[in-house]
Amino acid sequence: MFELKPLSKEAIPAALERAMRYRLLNEPAEAESICLDVLRVEPEHQEALVALLLALTDRFGTGYPIGSTQAEEVLRRLQDPYEQRYYHGLICERRAKAQLRQGSPGAGFDAYEWLREAMRWYEEAEAIRPPGNDEALLRWNACARVITGNHLAPRQPEEMEHMLE
Numbered sequence: 198m199f200e201l202k203p204l205s206k207e208a209i210p211a212a213l214e215r216a217m218r219y220r221l222l223n224e225p226a227e228a229e230s231i232c233l234d235v236l237r238v239e240p241e242h243q244e245a246l247v248a249l250l251l252a253l254t255d256r257f258g259t260g261y262p263i264g265s266t267q268a269e270e271v272l273r274r275l276q277d278p279y280e281q282r283y284y285h286g287l288i289c290e291r292r293a294k295a296q297l298r299q300g301s302p303g304a305g306f307d308a309y310e311w312l313r314e315a316m317r318w319y320e321e322a323e324a325i326r327p328p329g330n331d332e333a334l335l336r337w338n339a340c341a342r343v344i345t346g347n348h349l350a351p352r353q354p355e356e357m358e359h360m361l362e
Contacts, residue, residue, distance in 0.1 A: 204234045209242065216248045225255035246274050250284055258295025265292055279325050283333055286318030290340055297347065309349040312340045 204212060216231040232249035235242055253268045268288050275281050293311030296304045315336070322333035343349070 201234070201237070204238050206238055209235050209238065209245075213244055213248055216245075216252070220248070220252055220255060223255075225252040228252040228255075241274065241276070243276060243280075246271055247280070247284065250275075250288075254288055254291040257291045258298050279322055279327065279330075282318050282322035282325070283336075286315040286322060286333065286336060289315035289318060290336060293340075293343070297343075303352075305347065305349050306352045308347070309344060309351055312344055312349065313351075316340045 212231050212235055216228040216235075219225070219228040219231065229249060229252040232245045232252060235245040236249065239245065250268050250271045253271065254265075257265070265288055269285075272281060272284055272288065275284060289311045293308040293315065296308040296311060319333040319337040319340070323337070326333055
């Protein structure tokens with residue numbers, strides 16, 4: 198219906214700065230749109246891919262129709278092995294927090310499982326992190342605090358049987 202206007206390569210740094218600003222203003226759809234414009238010009242622009250992934254996960258559990266599939270598709274395009282693991286953990290962590298916010302039956306168990314998965318990815322990222330980069334450690338600790346602070350626990354076998362009935 199509309200032909201999108203292309204962004205100039207010279208405008209990419211300012212556009213990405215604006216996308217991050219929109220994320221801070223809790224307007225992830227606007228950030229996502231900007232990232233898509235950047236990626237039309239430079240399809241493998243790593244900073245734009247990270248910003249897009251963050252914008253997508255900002256929308257988890259907020260009523261926007263977004264699932265982790267889109268974020269995982271972006272994740273596969275990241276080239277750095279550390280970032281792949283770190284952001285995989287972040288996707289899991291944000292899914293867990295979305296589960297907790299929704300508060301549906303079994304949400305605590307689901308959140309626990311997502312947080313433990315996030316922690317596993319953060320441990321993998323930690324093992325190959327660049328010197329002086331403790332982001333994965335900070336995220337791992339945050340997940341541990343969410344689990345303990347909310348008294349989350351894994352499903353017990355009898356709870357799983359009830360779910361299957």
